[in-house]
Every structure is written in C-alpha cells, then in structure tokens.
Amino acid sequence: MLDKKALLSSIPSVDELLNNEEVSNLLDICPRTVLVESIRKYLKDYRSYILASKEINKDELKGNHIIISGIGEYVKKRMDNHLKHVVNGTGVVLHTNLGRSCISPLVLDNLVKVSSRYSNLEMDLDKGIRGSRYDHVEEILCYLTKSEAAMVVNNNAAAVMLVLSTMAKEGEVIVSRGQLVEIGGSFRIPDVMAQSGAELVEVGTTNKTHIWDYEKAINENTKVLMKVHTSNYRICGFTQEVDSKDLVALARGKDIPVIEDLGSGVLMDLTKYGLPYEPTVQESIASGMDVVTFSGDKMLGGPQAGIIVGKKQYIENMKKNPLTRAFRIDKMTLAALEGTLKLYLDEEKAVRNIPVLKMLTEDKKDIEDRAVLLSNKLVSSIWRCCSISVQEDYSEVGGGSMPLCRMPTAVISINSDKITANELEERLRNNEIPIITRIYKDKVLMDMRTIWEDEFVIIEEALKKALL
Numbered sequence: 001m002l003d004k005k006a007l008l009s010s011i012p013s014v015d016e017l018l019n020n021e022e023v024s025n026l027l028d029i030c031p032r033t034v035l036v037e038s039i040r041k042y043l044k045d046y047r048s049y050i051l052a053s054k055e056i057n058k059d060e061l062k063g064n065h066i067i068i069s070g071i072g073e074y075v076k077k078r079m080d081n082h083l084k085h086v087v088n089g090t091g092v093v094l095h096t097n098l099g100r101s102c103i104s105p106l107v108l109d110n111l112v113k114v115s116s117r118y119s120n121l122e123m124d125l126d127k128g129i130r131g132s133r134y135d136h137v138e139e140i141l142c143y144l145t146k147s148e149a150a151m152v153v154n155n156n157a158a159a160v161m162l163v164l165s166t167m168a169k170e171g172e173v174i175v176s177r178g179q180l181v182e183i184g185g186s187f188r189i190p191d192v193m194a195q196s197g198a199e200l201v202e203v204g205t206t207n208k209t210h211i212w213d214y215e216k217a218i219n220e221n222t223k224v225l226m227k228v229h230t231s232n233y234r235i236c237g238f239t240q241e242v243d244s245k246d247l248v249a250l251a252r253g254k255d256i257p258v259i260e261d262l263g264s265g266v267l268m269d270l271t272k273y274g275l276p277y278e279p280t281v282q283e284s285i286a287s288g289m290d291v292v293t294f295s296g297d298k299m300l301g302g303p304q305a306g307i308i309v310g311k312k313q314y315i316e317n318m319k320k321n322p323l324t325r326a327f328r329i330d331k332m333t334l335a336a337l338e339g340t341l342k343l344y345l346d347e348e349k350a351v352r353n354i355p356v357l358k359m360l361t362e363d364k365k366d367i368e369d370r371a372v373l374l375s376n377k378l379v380s381s382i383w384r385c386c387s388i389s390v391q392e393d394y395s396e397v398g399g400g401s402m403p404l405c406r407m408p409t410a411v412i413s414i415n416s417d418k419i420t421a422n423e424l425e426e427r428l429r430n431n432e433i434p435i436i437t438r439i440y441k442d443k444v445l446m447d448m449r450t451i452w453e454d455e456f457v458i459i460e461e462a463l464k465k466a467l468l
C-alpha cells in the first residue's frame with residue numbers, strides 16, 4: 001500500500017502541467033481560462049479519488065502521463081458539442097430521443113442561408129411593408145391539404161392548445177373516452193384541455209362511443225366537438241368510433257365547429273407502399289373538419305412544428321390570440337418546413353428525398369443488401385474478436401405513430417467473447433460519434449433501416465476501438 005500523503009504531494013501543479021507540451025497543445029481547441037479551470041477540476045477530482053480510496057495499489061496510481069492524457073480527454077469531451085450527430089441503429093424511424101425525423105438534405109441550403117443572413121421573415125416584399133411569418137407556408141399548406149387557411153406554431157402540443165384556447169375557452173369540448181390520448185412527454189388531452197381554459201366533457205366508454213353520446217352531451221355551453229386520432233395505441237375487439245362525416249353532420253345541425261387532432265400528419269396514402277392505413281390530412285379536411293392539427297416532425301418528415309389547417313374564420317382568430325406569440329415558430333424551422341412541404345408537390349420526389357418516408361418505404365431486400373455490405377466490411381476487419389451475422393428482424397415506426405406496424409428488416413448481430421453485450425452497447429454509445437444499438441439475447445443488434453451508408457465507416461472504426 002502506498003502512502004496517500006506522498007502520493008498527493010507528487011501530483012504536479014497547474015503551472016507545471018501548463019508547461020507540458022501535450023497540455024499546452026490543448027490551447028488549440030480551448031481558451032486558456034477554460035483549460036486552467038479544467039486542469040483544476042480534474043486534479044480536484046483526482047485528489048478526492050485518492051482520499052476516498054481505502055487502499056491504493058501501484059496499478060491504480062496515475063503517473064504524470066496518465067494525468068496528462070486524462071486532462072486531454074476531459075478537455076476534448078468538454079469542448080465537443082453536447083448536442084451532436086448519433087448513429088441510429090435501433091431501427092425506430094421516428095425515435096423521439098434521437099431527434100424524431102431527419103430533415104431532407106435538399107432543404108438545408110435555404111435553411112443555412114435564411115438563418116445566417118437576413119431574410120424576409122416578416123416583410124411583404126411586394127408592398128415593402130410589414131408582413132407575417134405565417135405567409136411563407138400558408139399557401140402551400142392550403143394547396144396540399146385542400147383547406148382554406150393554415151398557420152404553424154412550435155409543435156403540435158402548442159397547436160392543440162392554441163386551437164382550444166381560441167375556439168373553446170370557458171366553454172365545453174366533447175371528446176370520446178376512447179380518444180383521451182397520452183403522448184410521451186406528458187402531453188395528455190385532459191391536461192391540455194384544462195390548461196387551455198376549456199372544459200372537457202367525456203362521452204361514451206373506452207371501447208364504444210355512439211353518435212347519440214355526443215348528441216346527448218351537447219348543450220348551450222358546448223363550443224367544440226373534438227376528435228383525437230389515437231395515434232399511439234389501438235383499441236380492438238368490440239369497438240366503435242363515430243365516423244368523422246357523421247360527427248360533422250351532427251355538429252353542422254347545431255352550428256358547432258368540429259376539430260381533429262391527427263397527431264402524425266400524413267399527406268399521402270401510405271398503404272400503396274405496404275404500410276398500414278393512416279388517416280391523411282386531406283381526408284380529414286374533406287370529411288368537413290373545421291380545424292385539423294398535426295406535427296411537422298412525425299410522419300411528415302420535417303422539422304419540429306405544429307401545423308393548423310382549416311376554416312379561415314377560426315384560423316384568423318388564432319393568429320390574433322396572444323398565445324400565438326408565445327408559441328411562435330422560428331425562421332430556421334420555417335425554412336426547413338417550407339422546403340419539406342415543397343417536396344410533397346411531387347409525391348415520388350417526397351418519398352425519395354424525405355428521409356423518414358424513404359426509411360419507412362424501403363424494401364427489405366435493399367436493407368438486406370446494405371446489411372450484407374456492412375457485415376462483409378466488418379468481418380474483414382474485426383472477425384478475430386467477435387462473431388457477426390445478418391439476421392431478419394422487425395423495425396418500428398416510433399414517435400407514437402402506427403403502433404401496430406412491424407416492418408420486416410435486416411439487422412447486424414454482434415457478440416464478442418471478450419466483453420458482454422451490455423459493455424459493447426455502452427462503448428458504442430460512448431463513441432465520439434455515438435452509436436445507439438439494441439440488445440437482444442446477449443447480442444448487440446444494429447437495424448440497417450435507420451443507418452446511412454456513409455455511417456458504415458463510423459461503425460467500423462467504433463467497433464475496432466471497442467473490440468480490438
């Protein structure tokens with residue numbers, strides 16, 4: 001056992017370390033004040049570690065060179081971006097923890113220009129007077145969804161809140177008990193309703209709601225009938241929901257507006273690509289809904305945004321609601337949203353160029369080909385320390401969309417004699433460019449559906465580092 005006192009006094013001083021070449025080279029990546037503070041912090045933690053250790057063996061003893069490289073790693077990690085690119089090997093296309101949808105590369109140019117230079121965000125260029133930021137996407141949204149008016153806010157939760165606050169404040173909103181959704185991140189229809197100042201009136205039962213349930217609940221305080229798409233769950237068996245058209249017909253007779261929260265906004269029929277049926281925004285508008293809300297970054301495949309389409313009279317009032325200022329969308333988002341929506345003008349172009357749609361509609365054969373390509377690469381470089389195989393599996397849509405959909409996919413399965421699957425998963429996750437994987441039966445799985453070909457080299461290098 002070593003003498004703690006002697007050990008503590010052998011730790012180099014901050015000045016000594018600053019004179020070391022390897023340490024002073026760190027000034028290339030961080031300012032002097034940050035470097036000095038980082039050294040202090042590192043040494044402080046090291047001293048605490050020694051003081052807390054019951055016994056210090058020679059093996060654990062950090063020589064100066066270990067302290068120096070430790071400082072190097074600490075500073076590099078500190079100066080690295082905290083929010084950064086990760087490789088998604090989970091196969092969950094809309095992974096909420098991994099940023100949900102990936103924006104199309106085709107929209108990036110304008111996004112960069114609009115955000116790094118001045119823009120006409122709130123200027124009407126024809127008239128030379130103040131304009132509205134909502135004008136940039138209103139026309140295309142109306143065109144794509146066949147609605148009269150449109151506006152956009154920060155996310156769909158804000159959209160629902162704004163709609164309810166504008167149309168139903170201090171009144172009652174009727175919703176079926178089967179549609180009282182909770183979305184991850186604590187968005188619950190009853191809570192949003194309470195926050196908006198509207199009173200929720202639940203009708204029907206969990207599995208069945210009839211038109212007469214709504215009819216009976218309507219009174220002079222009823223401001224809105226609301227339909228919520230059960231985007232992230234399904235009720236099956238002995239069930240009944242009221243058809244949108246019937247709901248609209250009932251509401252028209254009583255002069256009450258009907259609104260629908262669609263959650264994931266789908267703008268095309270995805271069944272022709274082999275995906276389950278998901279109601280489209282166009283269908284919802286065509287059924288007579290007065291206002292429809294949906295997300296920008298779920299199945300639409302754009303940036304985080306809440307999109308509101310519908311009748312002009314309601315949307316004009318929303319634009320004047322003070323909440324709109326608090327929920328307002330920013331220019332980078334608008335640029336990315338406009339770009340994404342423009343891709344939808346040509347459906348084939350959208351499917352090819354919007355990553356979310358591309359991944360959701362990709363053929364299993366193509367995914368398999370990519371899996372074989374990567375696995376061959378890996379086998380040739382790291383075969384000695386692990387076994388690698390390509391297997392069939394299923395991927396999920398994620399993001400609270402198409403909950404029952406299991407898409408056939410190909411995964412690369414890796415296991416090593418040297419380290420456990422948990423250790424390998426952790427090492428890959430802590431890679432400089434983190435790689436997020438799945439563990440199944442003591443094997444690390446990487447679903448090729450959500451991995452880009454230009455990420456192969458990142459995976460190969462990370463596995464070499466983790467296993468060799």
Ligand SMILES: *Cc1c(COP(=O)(O)O)cnc(C)c1O
Pocket residue numbers: 155156157158160181183187228229230231232261262263264294295296297305306400
């Ligand atoms: C996802 C979802 C929301 C919330 O949308 P965000 O864009 O995440 O705020 C609201 N309602 C439904 C039905 C949803 O599926």
